[in-house]
């Protein structure tokens with residue numbers, strides 16, 4: 001080969017390598033319809049096997065860089081589970097097995113005899129040592145096992161039947177693994193849930209109340225047709241640092257093949273009051289109740305929108321479908337933002353959002369004017385946050401109407417109930433919101449109560465036609481907190 005030809009060959013090899021590096025990986029994917037998935041360049045392929053009820057259940061998917069950090073999903077070989085990560089095309093195709101050594105039938109071997117006699121003696125000695133140790137007043141070297149959070153999490157969760165949801169969520173937030181449990185743990189939880197009753201229907205599939213170890217959980221079931229939505233929502237919920245008291249607590253995602261079709265599950269904390277829409281339909285609220293609800297929705301949205309910088313940082317996220325049906329009410333009267341299926345993440349380094357957004361999504365009634373008339377600048381992430389704020393203003397209006405003062409309140413209504421039909425088209429909404437520039441009515445009597453007066457002012461500042469003029473979620477949150485403190489002071 002000539003020198004020039006050799007050089008061209010070398011360049012071609014380097015180029016091929018670079019293309020491989022930047023193009024990402026193709027992995028075998030048991031959860032995907034066409035059995036393959038594309039991992040991002042910094043991601044990898046994953047495969048696992050787990051013993052469930054004596055059966056070897058296998059799984060293989062693509063992992064994101066976040067799932068690879070800390071190797072939480074990659075390491076581990078045990079009697080009940082095995083998992084690995086790898087980084088070449090289809091490297092996870094070969095099935096893994098758990099090889100359990102069967103006990104020989106008949107008499108005991110010498111090794112077994114030694115084990116049977118020596119092990120109990122050692123255990124006894126160990127127990128005596130512990131008792132002596134404690135009797136001498138030594139503090140117990142607590143949480144020594146925490147040095148390996150991965151092992152502690154996985155094995156304990158799989159094996160110990162006394163774990164409750166609170167423990168799991170505690171593990172999730174302290175393990176340093178971001179916002180989600182290891183995939184195998186998620187699967188184990190999902191497979192031991194017993195469904196009880198259907199509690200809601202939305203855009204995708206159905207939401208059920210289920211029982212896990214005696215506790216209620218919510219299970220959102222997607223059909224295999226909506227696989228992308230399931231994957232997307234699970235991905236958003238597992239964004240690092242997303243967990244917040246005013247964002248629905250995610251527990252697990254699982255895909256269950258029942259022979260003829262795949263059921264896709266998303267498990268979350270259950271809230272018996274249901275959506276804010278249901279709650280306001282059924283109840284009126286006090287001034288304190290209104291402030292609590294408004295404050296928690298604003299806090300949840302401020303957290304969602306906020307970018308946290310750093311390796312354990314969180315990207316800014318816009319919800320894109322904020323409405324009273326996508327907010328849930330907790331037992332203590334606060335609220336959580338749910339249904340993150342349409343949310344988008346902001347990449348501040350490249351100033352892009354993570355999925356293409358060239359079509360109108362969300363609920364027409366709650367769409368901001370710039371979405372209705374398609375003047376929104378989809379290249380700017382700020383635009384999506386500003387559109388969320390418009391919807392927040394409408395939710396505040398729904399809440400404030402139900403605030404009862406000396407028995408006086410309005411009935412529950414959806415925004416624009418008096419101006420558009422029950423299932424409005426984009427055109428119906430555009431005429432009212434963009435052309436006629438109408439907004440929900442703020443009743444005069446709200447001026448006589450300080451908290452309602454501030455709420456009225458806040459919602460007006462959320463639904464300005466000019467998006468940059470709207471308040472930020474953080475500003476709304478702070479103003480509601482001030483009203484909350486002022487009402488407390490008056491009471492004290």
Ligand code: ADP
Pocket residue numbers: 199200201202203204205207218220248268269270271272274275278325326328338339341
């Ligand atoms: P979709 O994406 O189909 O709109 P949602 O997540 O919005 O699904 O859920 C639909 C409805 O199910 C909600 O409006 C609410 O009434 C009920 N729901 C959802 N999650 C829960 C939960 N965790 N606890 C109680 N009810 C819930």
Ligand code: MG
Pocket residue numbers: 202203325326339
């Ligand atoms: Mg919904």
